[in-house]
Amino acid sequence: MVSPDFNLLVVLDALLSENSVLRAADTLGLSPSALSRSLARLRLMTGDLLLVRAGRDLVPTPRAIELRARVRAVVEEAQAVLCPGEHIDLHTLKRTFSIRANDGFVETFAAQLLAQLSRTAPHVRLRFAPKHDKHVDALRSGELDLEVGVIGHSGPELRVQALFRDRFIAVVRAGHPLCQGEITAARYASFGHISVSRRGLANGVIDEQLGRAGLEREVMTVVSSFPAALALARDSDLVANIPERQTEKSRGGMFSFPLPVPTTCLTVSQIWHPRFDRDPAHRWLRDCMRRVCAPPDGSAMEPDLCDASQGCH
Template sequence: MAYVDLNLLVVLDALLAENSVARAAQRLELSPSALSRSLAKLRATTGDPLLVRAGRELVPTPLALELRTRVRAVVEDAHSVLYPCTDFDVATLERTFTIRANDGFLDTFAANLISYIDEAAPGVHVRFAPKPDKNVAALRDGLVDVEIGVVGDTGPELRIQALFRDRFIGVVRADHVLAQGEVTAQRYVGFKHISVSRRGYQSGPIDSALAGIGLQRTVSVVVPGFPAALSLARQSDMIANVPERQTEKSRVGMFSFALPVTTGELTVSQIWHPRFDKDRPHRWLRGCLRHVCAIEGSSSRDDIE
């Protein structure tokens, strides 16, 4: 086997993270000239320039972009081998975690999660990232620690753990006609509906269930998030169809009811990259999420049924 200078991987990781010889040198506590020599070796080894100048900045080549995640994982694995974490005191932990979740989850769980974390680890900060889609590239790239949601096509390497089960319910303003009497399927389809879809879809499982009994609803508005759907329902005769547990606090003062047709339950999970499996602070964060989701909103279903 040919000799491989593994120190070059550490240099490449820093260069791809900083896109700057000077900043990478500062990060590794080396001189810029030493970093430049290492970059020259990397270019000779890979046969690729890796970083090229664009004005005053350096930008990565396609090969560098392809290598970035792999190099980061190798360096992290090497660090965990040489410096295993044996002591862990959450009270002195200083770290920022990034969690990607939709607005409904944040509205219901975020406040209690932050309170729970702050009480145990005041040095820990949480950044909630927007979730415009189900693309898991940010997890693979290490830009997001945990993603919360219904599992889609995540890829075989990601780790998944269920947090809670949810179901869709109907919601209308408090003085709506549907607030009086039984909400039958016929009454349900007699009003216009608000659909929630990031991709603009008007139909889904509810429409399939209605079609099975020969009924069809009218979806007159499509919005990208549950808070917008509930806001519209508060100010109109339209019906919002939202997940029960993730909208509990947003539905206060409104009339909520079980759907008159059967739709499948949703399993909301936390998803992370295996690079964090053995990371004790990350494991602690996942435990915090499990704890908060287990106790929050547990009474909402009994209020409706």
């Protein structure tokens, strides 16, 4: 049996990243003819064309798209194995990390995270990016270092680590009628509600649970963030339904209570691209994030770490 030429993995990674023989050749410092010969060998070994002509450009085949993330991960792992471990001096480290998180998370945790970073790495800066969507392209390209939130479907190569569990509660202004007496599902549903949805959705799990009890609430308005929902609830008789831990500071002086209908808990996680797995500065940032988000009772979540294809939420 002929041993595979593992150098071809580096070539394949460059080809799938650039979608161009010329650009891949330039990246690797090889001639276009040498890259073309390597591409021919790769096509023979994989039984697939990998890159095909589309006008003046090359486009990946479905098989190439399937291989792209796996090949990148293998090449990065090999590079990490062959490179010496890097020691960093946090006191002199100068770096800006980009983190995508919702407004509630930033309001609750950002100040504490910045304080912890400044004590050990005074030249590190954080940029919090708005959470307009959950597209993972920015993680793959390196535009983002971390995403923080409830993880749904994402790229199979991405790494996910749980930070804390949260639950939805209801919040009303001080002096609201719901501050007195038993809060039944019927009383809860009788008031106007605020829905929080970046996609503009008015209904969700709460409405499904109320429907099972033969009840229906009226959503009076839809906003895109939890701080906005709290601001509205503070100055009206509307009910805001928000995550408990991520709104601890912003709901001060308001009346909070458990939802009178069953809902599932949320797991808030940090997610990153595997290119940063062994980056010492990035690992330090992730450790700081875990410490800041640890439950206030001192208990720690299991350090579960997996890739996003394994259903970590």
